[in-house]
Amino acid sequence: MYNYVTLPPEQIEYTEVASKDDLPVGERLFLEIDANNIVIINLAGHYFAVNDVCTHDDGPLGDGELDGYEIVCPRHGARFDIRSGKVTALPAVVDIPAYPVRISNGMIELGLPRQ
Numbered sequence: 001m002y003n004y005v006t007l008p009p010e011q012i013e014y015t016e017v018a019s020k021d022d023l024p025v026g027e028r029l030f031l032e033i034d035a036n037n038i039v040i041i042n043l044a045g046h047y048f049a050v051n052d053v054c055t056h057d058d059g060p061l062g063d064g065e066l067d068g069y070e071i072v073c074p075r076h077g078a079r080f081d082i083r084s085g086k087v088t089a090l091p092a093v094v095d096i097p098a099y100p101v102r103i104s105n106g107m108i109e110l111g112l113p114r115q
């Protein structure tokens with residue numbers, strides 16, 4: 001697992017995934033890219049993207065409640081920081097990937113590590 005937000009820009013490739021208008025404040029966008037389930041969250045006008053899979057038992061995570069910058073797994077309550085993917089509460093012990101997101105020309109672009 002890796003926090004891709006920290007990668008230098010030359011190691012990231014951005015892909016348009018939606019119009020900014022499609023993801024209002026407080027909403028979430030679920031994507032499947034290269035067999036990865038990813039959720040993009042618009043939190044008060046800031047965009048965060050993490051894997052939509054909990055590392056505790058592979059449950060879907062993206063619908064979990066938000067508590068500040070933490071998303072709470074709906075199944076057993078593990079928590080992850082949506083800024084970094086870092087696990088912050090048991091029963092999960094492994095971080096989830098976090099991806100950079102940017103807005104360009106009114107489009108949401110998701111950053112994935114270059115292959």
Ligand code: FES
Pocket residue numbers: 054055056057058059073074075076077078090091092
């Ligand atoms: S599957 Fe997420 S806490 Fe168990």
